[in-house]
Amino acid sequence: MRFTSLRIITHDVARLAGFYEFLTGASARWASPDFAEIATPSLTLAIGSIRTVAVFGPGLTIAPHNSGRVLIEFLVDDVDAEYDRLQTAAGRPEFVSEPKDMPWGNRSLLVRDPDGTLVNLFTPRTEQAKAKYA
Numbered sequence: 001m002r003f004t005s006l007r008i009i010t011h012d013v014a015r016l017a018g019f020y021e022f023l024t025g026a027s028a029r030w031a032s033p034d035f036a037e038i039a040t041p042s043l044t045l046a047i048g049s050i051r052t053v054a055v056f057g058p059g060l061t062i063a064p065h066n067s068g069r070v071l072i073e074f075l076v077d078d079v080d081a082e083y084d085r086l087q088t089a090a091g092r093p094e095f096v097s098e099p100k101d102m103p104w105g106n107r108s109l110l111v112r113d114p115d116g117t118l119v120n121l122f123t124p125r126t127e128q129a130k131a132k133y134a
Contacts, residue, residue, distance in 0.1 A: 005037070006072065007046035009053050010115050016047050019114050022089070045072070071118045075133055078108045079123040086111065093119070105129030113122065 010016045017028040017036040024045075028036040034049035076082050079099050086092050096110035096118065104128030111119050123131040 003043070005044040005046045007048050008070075008072075008113075008115070008117060009048050009050055011050055012114070013047050013049050015114050016082070019091075019093070020045055020047070022091070023093075035059060040074075042075075048089075060085050071120055072113075073120040073122060076121050076123055079121050080107050082121050 008016060009089070013034060013036055015029075017038065020026075020038050021028055024040060025053050026038050026040060028047070030036045034052050035046045036059070038045045072086055083099050086095075093111035096112060097108075099107055100107045101107050102122075105124060106122040106129050107125050108120050108122040110131065113119055122131050
């Protein structure tokens with residue numbers, strides 16, 4: 001088994017794809033107006049319209065079934081620099097927390113994407129955390 005992507009389901013694919021393009025600096029690949037992918041070196045973030053899930057069954061994407069249960073994480077070189085960049089950007093994200101050191105050795109910044117999904121930008125700070133992501 002190989003983990004290939006994480007898909008977010010949304011009512012507004014273009015808006016969410018634009019947010020993640022800005023956040024990652026990567027361009028979305030569009031398969032259709034209902035589906036885009038943003039490839040990173042480690043994982044592909046897929047963004048699909050709510051219409052793409054309808055074939056699996058009714059009601060699968062209605063809160064609270066998947067609301068607030070996902071945290072998307074991006075490893076960044078300098079979380080404080082990302083915080084500064086995002087603070088001054090037009091259309092900046094909603095900040096949940098400023099950068100802070102976590103007990104497990106990362107420095108993290110928590111934001112929300114336009115649909116409210118939590119996004120963690122983090123930089124390993126301790127030797128143990130750095131070794132994990134080396």
